[in-house]
Amino acid sequence: MTQLPAKTERKLGLVIDLDTCVGCHACVISCKGWNTENYGAPLSDQDPSGANPRGTFLNRVHSYECQPDDGPAQLIHFPKSCLHCDDAPCVTVCPTGASYKRVEDGIVLVNESDCIGCGLCAWSCPYGARELDAAEGVMKKCTLCIDRIYNENLPQEDRVPACVRTCPAGARHFGDFADPESNVSRLVAERGGMDLMPEMGTAPVNKYLPPRPKDRIEDKAATLETVAEEPTGFFAWLDRALDRLPGGPTGNRTQKETETL
Amino acid sequence: MHPAPSVILFTTFSGLGFGLLFWLGIGYPPVTGMTAFVMFAIAYLFAVGGLLASTFHLGHPERAIKAFTQWRSSWLSREAWASVVSLILMAAYGAGLVFLGQRWTILGLLGGVMSLVTVFTTSMIYTQLKTVPRWHTALTPVRFLAFSLAGGALLAGQIRPAILLLLIAGLVQIMHWMRGDGALAASGTSLATATGLGRIGPVRAFEPPHTGTNYLLDEFVHVVGRRHSLQLRVISLILMVAIPVALLMMPFNHVIAFLAVASHILGVLVARWLFFAEAEHVVGLYYGKRHA
Numbered sequence: 001m002t003q004l005p006a007k008t009e010r011k012l013g014l015v016i017d018l019d020t021c022v023g024c025h026a027c028v029i030s031c032k033g034w035n036t037e038n039y040g041a042p043l044s045d046q047d048p049s050g051a052n053p054r055g056t057f058l059n060r061v062h063s064y065e066c067q068p069d070d071g072p073a074q075l076i077h078f079p080k081s082c083l084h085c086d087d088a089p090c091v092t093v094c095p096t097g098a099s100y101k102r103v104e105d106g107i108v109l110v111n112e113s114d115c116i117g118c119g120l121c122a123w124s125c126p127y128g129a130r131e132l133d134a135a136e137g138v139m140k141k142c143t144l145c146i147d148r149i150y151n152e153n154l155p156q157e158d159r160v161p162a163c164v165r166t167c168p169a170g171a172r173h174f175g176d177f178a179d180p181e182s183n184v185s186r187l188v189a190e191r192g193g194m195d196l197m198p199e200m201g202t203a204p205v206n207k208y209l210p211p212r213p214k215d216r217i218e219d220k221a222a223t224l225e226t227v228a229e230e231p232t233g234f235f236a237w238l239d240r241a242l243d244r245l246p247g248g249p250t251g252n253r254t255q256k257e258t259e260t261l
Numbered sequence: 262m263h264p265a266p267s268v269i270l271f272t273t274f275s276g277l278g279f280g281l282l283f284w285l286g287i288g289y290p291p292v293t294g295m296t297a298f299v300m301f302a303i304a305y306l307f308a309v310g311g312l313l314a315s316t317f318h319l320g321h322p323e324r325a326i327k328a329f330t331q332w333r334s335s336w337l338s339r340e341a342w343a344s345v346v347s348l349i350l351m352a353a354y355g356a357g358l359v360f361l362g363q364r365w366t367i368l369g370l371l372g373g374v375m376s377l378v379t380v381f382t383t384s385m386i387y388t389q390l391k392t393v394p395r396w397h398t399a400l401t402p403v404r405f406l407a408f409s410l411a412g413g414a415l416l417a418g419q420i421r422p423a424i425l426l427l428l429i430a431g432l433v434q435i436m437h438w439m440r441g442d443g444a445l446a447a448s449g450t451s452l453a454t455a456t457g458l459g460r461i462g463p464v465r466a467f468e469p470p471h472t473g474t475n476y477l478l479d480e481f482v483h484v485v486g487r488r489h490s491l492q493l494r495v496i497s498l499i500l501m502v503a504i505p506v507a508l509l510m511m512p513f514n515h516v517i518a519f520l521a522v523a524s525h526i527l528g529v530l531v532a533r534w535l536f537f538a539e540a541e542h543v544v545g546l547y548y549g550k551r552h553a
Contacts, residue, residue: 052473054471054473055475057471057475060470062469063466064458064465064466064467065464066461066463067462067465075467076458078456080470080547092334092335093334093337093389094331095328095331095335096324096328096331097327097330097331098327114324114327115321115324116319116321116327118318118320119320120337122481123262123390123481124390126450127547128477128481128544131477134476137319137320138321139320196457197455197543198454200450200543201391208457210458210460211461
């Protein structure tokens with residue numbers, strides 16, 4: 001059923017810390033690895049070893065440069081996957097009921113045996129979270145590793161999405177946003193978690209933590225006093241001597257010009 | 262957006278076919294017998310041919326029947342229903358005209374209205390998308406309906422209405438282009454809102470996530486041919502409005518009528534190509550491909 005539930009019991013999702021992400025793409029690889037051999041159709045590649053490799057990914061890492069008014073440019077790595085929106089346009093446009101949002105935990109999923117591969121859900125998603133698999137002809141998207149998080153065959157510490165489990169920087173956090181005391185809710189409250197494209201009205205569940213303000217050296221340590229404005233002693237002599245050589249400020253001048261300086 | 266030939270053919274020909282069905286449904290021209298058969302055959306060829314073409318871009322066309330289930334929320338599902346209902350109503354109405362010489366007026370009116378509803382549902386598939394600001398406007402359904410009515414009148418040989426409707430459709434098309442060119446900038450969506458990083462300073466896409474292309478870039482970030490936009494707009498207006506109107510003002514014969522229809526169809530195909538090729542999906546912002 002592609003009507004959205006009025007409310008979900010839990011709101012599972014991710015917090016992505018843009019301050020901490022180092023742009024290593026480990027989450028991209030672990031996501032592809034887990035999801036190509038577990039839930040649903042594999043994530044195919046076309047021409048993987050040839051001149052024009054391409055393939056289906058559920059998570060991709062962009063990099064952006066921000067230029068503050070004062071201070072050096074900042075480079076920010078930006079992982080992007082499905083945000084499991086509360087008001088997910090990809091669900092309501094689906095003509096077959098293949099796309100749905102789960103009442104129990106808010107995860108947005110595709111029932112691949114009902115998907116006709118029309119692509120309209122990907123058209124309606126502002127985030128580019130859905131990709132039509134070229135080999136299977138069905139829509140692929142992040143499942144929040146639904147086959148890990150409830151999987152009792154895995155040790156407790158592995159029952160989180162593959163991207164979260166693998167992130168070496170600790171930039172990805174998984175939890176329940178419906179619980180105000182959860183790890184993710186507290187992170188969002190403390191760090192000012194933000195929505196992507198809030199004007200689209202999709203009410204994304206996943207939140208992004210903005211980069212913290214950068215330290216500036218002049219705020220941390222007083223700069224040393226200038227020792228001398230003009231050189232003295234040996235360096236003063238060397239300066240004058242070099243000035244007199246051809247090409248120096250006084251080197252090509254006549255004696256009279258030099259006297260008037 | 263990627264201008265897929267199947268979708269361009271579908272929207273162009275089904276729009277014309279359902280437009281012709283509207284005029285036949287309201288009894289213009291009041292045909293019966295063999296003439297009615299030929300006109301209904303053309304209408305069904307266009308409408309059904311267009312619908313079939315649309316299945317070519319599906320990943321799994323064999324499951325297309327499932328698209329009838331979600332009419333409560335999905336415009337694509339509503340389009341499936343509207344098209345089947347209008348085709349069935351008009352088939353019954355046409356059978357009466359062709360085989361019994363009977364005009365069931367109410368049935369024809371219902372079928373005619375449903376034909377326009379079908380075109381409206383098609384247009385709403387595009388109009389509903391906030392992600393494509395150029396399409397997200399009431400002008401989009403007006404444009405689809407105007408061209409369907411004008412093209413239908415042309416095919417139905419309704420000369421005076423056709424001239425008037427072609428001119429109106431041309432005007433709506435120009436308005437759609439003028440509004441569309443500033444739509445992305447006016448939408449307020451930018452790389453700053455897409456990343457939330459605008460508060461630090463101007464944001465620039467530094468490195469894409471992958472070296473090659475992908476589904477998103479192929480489907481949503483089509484840029485080829487935009488530089489010829491103005492020429493193509495003029496060509497489409499000449500072909501779909503100016504030439505047919507000029508031909509319709511000449512003394513009527515079938516060669517002239519055929520040329521008017523052929524020119525109109527070519528022009529609508531060009532305009533429909535532009536409708537897709539020029540449409541900017543906001544996901545292009547993430548790839549630094551949009552400069553609003």
